[in-house]
Structure formats: C-alpha cells, structure tokens
Amino acid sequence: LAKTTQPISMDSYEGQEVNITCSHNNIATNDYITWYQQFPSQGPRFIIQGYKTKVTNEVASLFIPADRKSSTLSLPRVSLSDTAVYYCLVGDFSGGYNKLIFGAGTRLAVHP
Amino acid sequence: DGGITQSPKYLFRKEGQNVTLSCEQNLNHDAMYWYRQDPGQGLRLIYYSQIVNDFQKGDIAEGYSVSREKKESFPLTVTSAQKNPTAFYLCAAPPGQGNYEQYFGPGTRLTVT
Secondary structure, three states, X not given: OOXXXXXXEEEEEOOOOEEEEEEOOOOOOOOEEEEEEEOOOOOOEXXXXXXXXXEEOOOOEEEEOOOOOEEEEEEOOOOHHHOEEXXXXXXXXXXXXXXXXXXXXXXXXXXX | OOOEEEEOOEEEEOOOXXXXXXXXXXXXXXXXXXXXXXXXOOEEEEEEEEEOOEEEEOOOOOOEEEOOOEOOEOOEEEOOXXXXXXXXXXXXXXXXXXXXXXXEOOOEEXXXX
C-alpha cells in the first residue's frame, strides 16, 4: 500500500472548517483514498472514500487534485465531538483483500 | 442488529500467562482481522483470515496465535512469548470484494503486569 504522510496534530475551534491534508506521492492507478476517524479506546470509523476530484457525504468532503498525489479531508463547522484522530489510507481493495495499514494519523483537537 | 463484538473490554493478566481475546461477528463477512494499537500509534496488523479454516500472519504475528473454525469467530491468543502484550486490540471484518470500508469491533484493552 502507498505510504502516506499527514500532520501529527492540528488545533481548531468550534464552528470552524478544518482541512487535513495527506500526501501520497506513490499512489498507484488502482488505489483509492480512504479516511477513518478514531476516538480514544474505540475502533476506527469509516468517514469517506474517493478516487479523484471531490466527494461529499453528510459528515465530510474529500478533495483530490488531478495528480492524486495528495488529498484533503474537509470537516465543516467542527464541534467538540470532532476531537479525534484522523487516518488517511491509500490502497487497492478491489481484489477482496482489505488490508488496511494505519499510520499515526492526525490528532485534531477542537477547542471551545 | 449486525456488528462485531469483542469481549471483555478490559482484561488484566499476569506476565507469563496466555490469554485469549474473543471476536464474534454476525455480519456474515468472510474475512476477519486482528490489529494491535499502542498509545499514540496507528494500528498494526497481527493476523488475518479471508475464509474459514485459513489465516495468514500479518506484520507483527510473533507471540500471537489465532484460529478460524467458524465464520463468526476469530479468537486471538496472546502467548507468553509476546514480549510487550499490553496494548489495545481491535478486531475487524471487511464486507468483501470491492468494498473499501472496514468494520471494527469496540476493542479489548489488555494489561499484563
């Protein structure tokens, strides 16, 4: 799986938009980009996944430039409950082997 | 209500004892995985199984053993050979081919003293 690089930590305030960028210079043609959220002492939770351009769901947006060497997770109007660790993963899961390799992630702290 | 259950949530053992962590799923997924997470770190793959009666070592399998006798169950045994067993253990089960979402259980926090 392609190696990813993301900031170790970020701070924000309630109501602000948060953008977390992930670098994946060696992304392969068949690789998808997936983001997970993890709260302390819980399993990671799937947030969003995309291949190119922009994907949006009820909780986040994912922006992927044309060269796909990076991606940005956007969380609109964060609240205190968005304080968590966010993981960026890149890989080809189409073959049925869903091996996920998690890096250290980005620790987001949302302040009042 | 489908999902993955892990028990117990907290587990304490003395050094030198083997301990088995339970993972059960009623999602009817073929594959199941075990990850280990240390404080401030990401998840590391211990073992995975893509089908009943078959399993493969992950990146950090030493000191661990698994079995997959039933589709619903994938227990992990932490043996006395594991040098640093204290960690948070997560079981997961992906839906299958072409689906990129991984479903995780609530985790078991194992403390060995």
